Amino acid sequence: MKYVPAQVVHFLRQRGAKRNLGALARFMFALLGLITLYSIVFHYVMQYEGREFSWLTGFYWTLTVMSTLGFGDITFHSDLGRLFSMLVLLTGIVCLMILLPFTIIQFFYAPWVEAQSAARTPRVLPEQTQGHVILTSHEPVSSALIRKLEQYGYDYVLVCEEIDEAMRLHDQGVRVVLGHLDDPQTYANARADKAVLVATTQNDVINTNVTxxxxxxxxxxxxxxxxxxxxxxxxxxRAGATHVLHLGEMMGKALARCMVGGDAVTHVVGGVDDLLIAEANAQRTPLVGKSLRENALSEMGVSVVGIWDRGRLKSATPDTVVGEHAILLLAGSAAQLATYDENFVIYNVSVKPVVIIGGGRVGQAASRALSTRGVDWRLVDKESRYVPEGERGIVGDAADPDVLKRAGILDAPAVMITSPDDSLNIYLTIYCRSIRPDIQIISRATLERNVETLHRAGADFVMSYASMGSTSIFNLLKRGRVLTIAEGLEVSRHAVPESLAGKTIATCGVREQTGCSILGLRGEGGVLEINPKADTSLQAGREMILVGSSDSQAKFLDVFVEE
Incomplete structure (x- = not known):
């Protein structure tokens, strides 16, 4: 009901609203005049028959006959009276059952519905709108981005070309504006002059036009x-895009980094200035089965900020034990990561090729990334045009045991499933797990909601296409202060708050109270000290770099900054 005043105002402001109301009023006056005329004639006909009734009775009889109720308590006895009754009845049918509903629908109800739709799907944003993100589609990547924008308090608007889609999304709680993607006025109406970002995730042709x-x-x-x-x-x-994200290539590279076959060295996934975040496979290394305290990786200068365990990112504490399928998330400088690589370059070297199921953009990108690492692979696809010539290309259905055996699944250290169809990926994950219970399974998920399902199906690591795309766009929006490394893990910059000034890293309580870890401190000369020692003193005003989950970052602000 709170939208009714706005709808009434919008309805009355329409150019045809007053004309429509005038037409409806004229029709009602004409109908009232006709009822009055029939009521007068009723008295004359009754006098002709020698009977007398009150004026109120005349109106009563006219309305009951015109509305076809016909109670039968008052009737004419003469043919003239019956002929008059038939005329009134036919007039009532035409006026009350045909013309009146048509008039109300045409001149009142239809404009009212249009006003309701316009109130739900505006064509112009309020003039004071600013600092918002403009989106051009509502597919998995944009949907995930909208959730992330809402989480961090960013305003946004989604441009819709079809009013039915706009109303459907509005009813789902999405803020929309109606307009054509190829019309400059649409972006003027969306206050592009005051926006902070436009993210277009349509096909390449439409994205070029939008840009x-x-x-x-x-x-x-x-x-x-x-x-x-x-x-x-x-x-x-060339069209003017500030950043272009080749998501298929990015997804393929990200999946390839998680393969256990090939090496145990670090692979950089992000960074802040000189501080780098990298992933490293722990399988078949001396790290497995020991706690982080026992492994003493800090002596190499690196910090373990998290551990991927069968696709789930777990926080790293000194007592955390490195599992057989663990992928370490390390932080350090380029030199510190190089030291780690020198110690682990001899481990996890496999000569057996990994199996890639699906020869689309993601599968092709993964194969190139594996080749760069020196890892052999076999690519399986039904379509011969998607597989390379020679022994690396296997044409056939991945659900066929003979096809997978030809691809080498019985000896492969890992299998990567790259189909865009989540249902098919779940099927293949269960199938591959039944063939090889000990193999590492890496799978792509198009929709975030299917990530957990793929884990339950047996995948060791699942990467959401929607999550990766939305995170990449969001990082560009917040690139100044916050970097999202993985789903739920962020690296942020803060000035050392007064509440921590003079304390050491060991005694400040940041990790114990919030779950965040201090990865770096910037000195007065602007030099970034990476992975500072526990006895390092925190000085007010110096920049500190934290790593932690979204909740941990929020808790840090609550406990130390906003107190």
Whole structure:
């Protein structure tokens, strides 16, 4: 009901509203005049028959006959009276059952429904709107990005071309604006001059059109576009995109980093200035079965900020034991990571090829990433056009045991499932696990809701396409202060609060009270000290770099900054 006043105002402001109300009023006056005329004639006909009734009775009889109720308590005895009754009845049928409903629908109800729709799907945002993100589609990546924007308090608006879709999304709680993606006025109406980012995740052709159109409205507004092919990256750059994300390539590389086959060295996944975050496989290394305290990785200068265990990111404490399927999330400088690599380069070397199921963009990108690492692979796909020639390409159905055996699944250290169909990936995960209970299974998930299902199906590591895409876009939005390394893990910068000034890292209680770890401190000369020692003193105003989950970061602000 809170929208009713806005709908009434919008309805009355429409150019045809007053005209429609006037037409409805004229019809009602004409109907009232006709009822009055029939009531007068009723008296004359009754006098003709020698009977007398009150004026109120005349109106009563006219309304009952015109509405076809016909109680039968008052009737004419003469043919003239019956002929008059038939005329009143037919007039009532035409006026009350045909013309009146049509008039109300045409001149009142339809405009009212249109006003309701317009109130739910505006074409113009309020003039005071600013600091928002403009989106162009509602697919998995944008949906995940919307949840992330809402979590961090960022305003946004989604441009919809179809009013039915706009109303459906509005009813789901999504803020929408109606307009054509190729119309500059749409972005002017969406207040692109005051926005902080445009993220377009349509196909390459539409993304190019959107980017070029936005540039007509705002030449400096950051535009992030996704690209399905390498060719489109250059075209989008020329159209004016600030950042182009080749998500298929990014997903393939990310999945390839999680493969146990090939090496146990570090692979950088992100960083803040000179501080790098890297992943390293622990399988078949001396780290397995020991706690982080026993492994003493800090002596190499690196910090373990988290551990991927069968696709779940766990916090790292000194007593955390490194499991057989663990992938370490390490923090350190380039030199510190190089020291780690020198100690573990001899481990986890496998000569057996890994199996890649699916020869699409993600599978092709993964194969290139594995080749760069020196890891052999076999690619399986039903379509011959998606597989390379020679022994590396296997044409056939991955659900066929003979096909997987030809690909070498009985000896492979890992299998990667890269299909965009989550249902198929779940099926293949269960199937591969039944063939090889000990193999590492890496799977892609298009939708975030299927990540847990794939884990239950037997996947050791699952990466969500939607989560990766939304995180990449969100990092570009918050690149100044916060970097999301993985789902739920963030690296952030803060000035040392007064509440921590003078305390050491060991005694400040940051880790114990919030779950965050201090990875770096910037000195007065701007030099970043990476992985500072526990006895390092915190000085007010110096910049500190924290790593922790989203909840841990929020708790740090509550406990130490906002107190």
């Amino acid at each position: 070029f159109t936005v540039r007509q409205v705002n030449a400096t507004l950051p535009v992030v576009a996704t690209a399905a092919t390498a060719t489109s990256i250059d075209i989008l750059d």
